[in-house]
Amino acid sequence: MLMSLVKTVAAGVLHHTGYLRRAERPALTVLGYHRVLTTPIESVTTSPLGMVATAEMFERQVAYLARAYNVVTLEQIQEACEGGRPLPERAGFVTFDDGWADNYTVAYPILRRLGAPATIFVTTDYVGTEREFWFTTLMRALLEGRRPLQAGDGRAAGWPAEVAGELDRMAGLPRPLRPWHTDRLIEMLKSYPETRIDELVAALAGRLHGPAGESRESFFLTWDQLREMERGGMSVASHTCTHKILTQLADDDAAEELGRSRERLEKELGHPVLSFAFPNGDYEPRHMTLAQEAGYRYFFISTKLRPGGPEGRVFVRPCVHDGVGRGPTGGFSPSLMELHMSGVWDRIRKIAK
Numbered sequence: 001m002l003m004s005l006v007k008t009v010a011a012g013v014l015h016h017t018g019y020l021r022r023a024e025r026p027a028l029t030v031l032g033y034h035r036v037l038t039t040p041i042e043s044v045t046t047s048p049l050g051m052v053a054t055a056e057m058f059e060r061q062v063a064y065l066a067r068a069y070n071v072v073t074l075e076q077i078q079e080a081c082e083g084g085r086p087l088p089e090r091a092g093f094v095t096f097d098d099g100w101a102d103n104y105t106v107a108y109p110i111l112r113r114l115g116a117p118a119t120i121f122v123t124t125d126y127v128g129t130e131r132e133f134w135f136t137t138l139m140r141a142l143l144e145g146r147r148p149l150q151a152g153d154g155r156a157a158g159w160p161a162e163v164a165g166e167l168d169r170m171a172g173l174p175r176p177l178r179p180w181h182t183d184r185l186i187e188m189l190k191s192y193p194e195t196r197i198d199e200l201v202a203a204l205a206g207r208l209h210g211p212a213g214e215s216r217e218s219f220f221l222t223w224d225q226l227r228e229m230e231r232g233g234m235s236v237a238s239h240t241c242t243h244k245i246l247t248q249l250a251d252d253d254a255a256e257e258l259g260r261s262r263e264r265l266e267k268e269l270g271h272p273v274l275s276f277a278f279p280n281g282d283y284e285p286r287h288m289t290l291a292q293e294a295g296y297r298y299f300f301i302s303t304k305l306r307p308g309g310p311e312g313r314v315f316v317r318p319c320v321h322d323g324v325g326r327g328p329t330g331g332f333s334p335s336l337m338e339l340h341m342s343g344v345w346d347r348i349r350k351i352a353k
């Protein structure tokens, strides 16, 4: 509550004094989306809410970008980086990570209507498959499971004490469990190696709702959908093969994720793929080197602002979700939208932590 008041006041002051327009704005303002859903936000059971925008808010956010900025394509950015035509003043750019099917079914028609191009960074091993990310399996088990979570389930599923303790805490929450209740658990699990996370999630899901990975929908885009969107003015680039966080991999495995995903994209799409977005925004300077060795020239990172990378070719993306630009009374607020897009809010939050 206090934080939301601070945010609203800060946004108003910074916006109306022109600070957000002047202050350290990069040449390119990038929006980093994941999913766009028609489901009411409180009934989402397949992704953390920080990754979800409703169709209604997505349309307002992108409409604002299209009104207040010059929305550019990936090709325009790459050309400007190579000394070609410079980007227009107040250039804006829309991106999606992971390659969720809703990018085609929900977001694409809205983007077409608004005349706004976007770029999708896909995890190539998931394209056209029925696979799901581990956090989707976990959330479905906890929020849709046939048997509700009970204290002791984590220990019984072989979970380490720290994360089993978080499950016990969640078991004590009033029912039903809501999507935001799973955020802390998901963040805690991210510190484990991916193969270990998969084992832990499968063991828990087995206890709560039968076999893990049993899915009611296809979560990811197909190659045909990606090709169709490219013909419609969108662009596609790489977000690795399997979405493993590069900093948790041996360098050989990181290089494989980088190289193999680029080869697959080029084969399926029939053009060079030179842009890359880091899963979870995590990298060390050596991963920038590995990515360049794999043939990438342009890099999209989160507001975690890690060092390194080729000058002028690394672009920071504030993550955009349903709450971004939503004012205290639920309507759309350009000031709050600007506060997020500028990256200033992420910096304020970091200081406040």
Ligand SMILES: [Zn+2]
Residues within 6 Å of the ligand: 097, 098, 239, 243, 278, 279, 280
């Ligand atoms: Zn991702």
